[in-house]
Amino acid sequence: MRLGISSLAAPEADLQELWAACERRGLTALELDATPAVRLELLAEGGLPGSADDAASGRRPRIAGIRTRVGSDDVGSGAALATANPVPLLLEGGDLDARLEEVHRLVGAGVDARLVIRGGQAVGEAERALREGVHLAWDVAPAETDLAWDLPRLESSLGRGVGYIRLLGGGPESAMQEGLGIGALMGRLGLAGFRGPLILAPSSTKYRVAWQRWVGRRGGWGCGGTTSDPVSLSAGASPSGGSP
Amino acid sequence: MATSERVIDVRPIPPREKHPTIFQTFQALAPGESFILVNDHDPKPLRYQFEYEHEGEFGWTYLEEGPTVWRVEISRRGS
Numbered sequence A: 001m002r003l004g005i006s007s008l009a010a011p012e013a014d015l016q017e018l019w020a021a022c023e024r025r026g027l028t029a030l031e032l033d034a035t036p037a038v039r040l041e042l043l044a045e046g047g048l049p050g051s052a053d054d055a056a057s058g059r060r061p062r063i064a065g066i067r068t069r070v071g072s073d074d075v076g077s078g079a080a081l082a083t084a085n086p087v088p089l090l091l092e093g094g095d096l097d098a099r100l101e102e103v104h105r106l107v108g109a110g111v112d113a114r115l116v117i118r119g120g121q122a123v124g125e126a127e128r129a130l131r132e133g134v135h136l137a138w139d140v141a142p143a144e145t146d147l148a149w150d151l152p153r154l155e156s157s158l159g160r161g162v163g164y165i166r167l168l169g170g171g172p173e174s175a176m177q178e179g180l181g182i183g184a185l186m187g188r189l190g191l192a193g194f195r196g197p198l199i200l201a202p203s204s205t206k207y208r209v210a211w212q213r214w215v216g217r218r219g220g221w222g223c224g225g226t227t228s229d230p231v232s233l234s235a236g237a238s239p240s241g242g243s244p
Numbered sequence B: 001m002a003t004s005e006r007v008i009d010v011r012p013i014p015p016r017e018k019h020p021t022i023f024q025t026f027q028a029l030a031p032g033e034s035f036i037l038v039n040d041h042d043p044k045p046l047r048y049q050f051e052y053e054h055e056g057e058f059g060w061t062y063l064e065e066g067p068t069v070w071r072v073e074i075s076r077r078g079s
Helices: A015-025 A040-046 A052-057 A074-084 A096-108 A119-131 A147-158 A171-177 A182-191 A205-215 B015-028 B044-053
Strands: A002-006 A029-033 A062-069 A089-092 A113-118 A136-140 A162-168 A197-201 B007-009 B034-039 B058-065 B070-076
Touching: A002 A015, A002 A062, A015 A029, A015 A205, A029 A197, A040 A074, A062 A074, A062 A197, A074 A089, A074 A096, A089 A096, A096 A113, A096 A119, A113 A119, A113 A162, A119 A136, A119 A147, A147 A182, A162 A182, A171 A205, A182 B007, A182 B015, B007 B015, B015 B034, B015 B044, B015 B070, B044 B058
Parallel strands: A002 A029, A002 A197, A029 A062, A062 A089, A089 A113, A113 A136, A136 A162, A162 A197, B007 B034
Antiparallel strands: B034 B070, B058 B070
């Protein structure tokens, strides 16, 4: 399992700043999603900054995936980036038929495209996608779905189809997500031998300040003590971020 | 050298669920099996809890000791 973050965790941070944040937090994976500071079309044209040796040697966190949306102008740039690096291209948005059609088109063009599934429809979408031979990326949204219900059903496909996971939350939100099944999720992924990326991303833009502060500093993730990570949100904290 | 392919990264887990998750994972192991715990600090309190609750039943091997990440292989000894 390679723990990492999405560029959405700090939309104003460029790639170098995101890599530095990963190193501060001991994270080994970075997912690129278009932000004001991460422009997929520019990266596709100019390549990723730094050297390939840096990535190969482990001196910087690896790009785990490129995320884009059905119908977005970024699909082409994302596909080019994904192919050049090479990493998965994660396709979200639109209805299932549109997403599947786009994934099939991209796979046919040689891109490692994966269907993003999420929420209450995730299990049904996964079943159809697997019948069509499509690889999956699972967006775990603990606040939207019952992990205790979904997890056993998706577990049966983990070895075959789900090789990439994004967890909406964690980071500064982890203390607020008690009782939503994240512990069970991480335990069962570990026992199943999951080796793919597990990317943390904000569950809502209302926590953006807390995430930007969390990304910008070194520190622990919290082991129950309120002083262990002052940028962690506690249950009932203001969504503008920070512990009371 | 680590022998386990099972990795439990507890960093995203809500704080009060971390230890229960680790112990539930340990209980799910068969004798002779192990998992690798990944944490952001030395899990000494966890080790003390293991020693109290599972004396003689577990193995504990540091694979990485900071400064940012700690990795410990925790094994279940044969009965």
